[in-house]
């Protein structure tokens with residue numbers, strides 16, 4: 001173990017240990033240490049093990065099994081309401097930043113169940129806040145829900161994270177629809193959170209339960225990152241996340257990666273000077289700056305690595321040919337399909353910024369540059385995947401379980417949260433789920449089928465069982481935190497994450 005890791009894990013274990021009912025455990029008091037030889041063998045090149053064998057997690061004892069069975073009863077009693085909420089969301093879809101009724105319904109349910117609920121987020125980054133205000137009238141994220149149940153002790157904090165935004169339809173007539181199954185997320189998270197809090201209360205178990213709605217996943221900027229940066233998740237020990245269901249349940253390899261591609265998005269506001277079209281020499285045309293900008297980006301393509309995708313849209317411009325444009329806005333995205341390309345992506349963004357400044361100068365304009373969205377690598381946790389696998393096998397349909405490993409992607413799509421707060425994306429296993437396209441009507445319709453209803457309850461049970469184990473076993477929780485420190489160190493060393501992604 002390197003000195004740096006030792007220091008890091010000592011601090012983490014100490015801080016966490018103090019927080020946890022006053023029990024202090026030493027740095028080496030973890031299952032990681034118990035299985036040092038096995039894990040060292042799985043480790044290569046300083047890279048922490050990418051698969052944790054399920055057998056390394058100690059067997060559930062009788063007392064825990066009894067508690068888990070009680071939790072199942074509570075979830076089963078609550079199941080009709082969980083299903084009702086998901087069906088209601090399916091029939092009342094709202095797109096990102098406008099999910100007001102969905103937020104009110106889910107927040108209201110949590111309030112009714114004894115959670116302390118607040119809406120909106122304070123302390124958001126100003127640049128980010130200005131972009132969501134300008135585009136969606138959503139400064140302060142009014143549809144965000146932060147619900148807390150404070151139990152016997154403050155820690156550990158188990159946080160169920162969910163989205164509620166529907167997809168924007170390809171045609172205006174069609175309206176929003178739940179083709180990404182986000183209607184299942186809130187009901188699952190609320191179902192697990194409410195039931196788990198009830199169990200803690202009934203059985204006098206320490207710990208707190210949070211449920212957090214993060215708005216508008218389908219539309220950048222990524223609000224989970226912004227909320228994490230504003231401190232919403234500070235204090236969270238483990239986060240759970242779910243995202244509907246598909247034909248197979250797979251666990252992922254541990255490591256650093258992302259669900260989709262690395263993205264950096266920025267707004268370029270070109271400001272010129274208006275003038276009568278017939279006296280255009282008196283003006284400074286922002287459309288000229290914009291045209292030069294797009295041409296220069298085309299030139300840069302030739303000198304960019306093939307894994308780059310550069311995409312732009314003119315989002316604001318004038319519409320009068322006889323008036324020189326004094327304002328044009330371009331929304332530009334750089335995408336890198338290479339997961340190890342985070343540094344290269346940042347370099348590409350700097351090149352585009354330089355182009356923007358250059359063309360602004362050439363067209364006698366000023367330019368404001370706002371980088372407003374980043375999708376970076378996150379951490380996928382091996383120990384949490386192993387624990388999930390134990391309970392997917394317990395609750396899932398065997399035919400729907402695949403032992404093939406998925407790629408690491410972290411519990412959230414945008415990187416930052418999963419680097420800072422350990423968590424897992426839980427996937428249920430429902431046999432006979434048809435293979436349909438993502439973001440489709442068929443995918444939405446699956447959620448209100450009998451299989452969709454089973455998936456809701458199964459996911460809540462898997463999450464509840466995992467939460468129970470982590471709350472009852474501080475050593476397991478310490479092991480997950482040790483893994484977090486190891487992946488952070490490895491990620492920094494290999495350039496998969498950058499120092500500024502680690503929340504101090």
Ligand SMILES: [Zn+2]
Nearest residue numbers: 180182217243
């Ligand atoms: Zn989605």
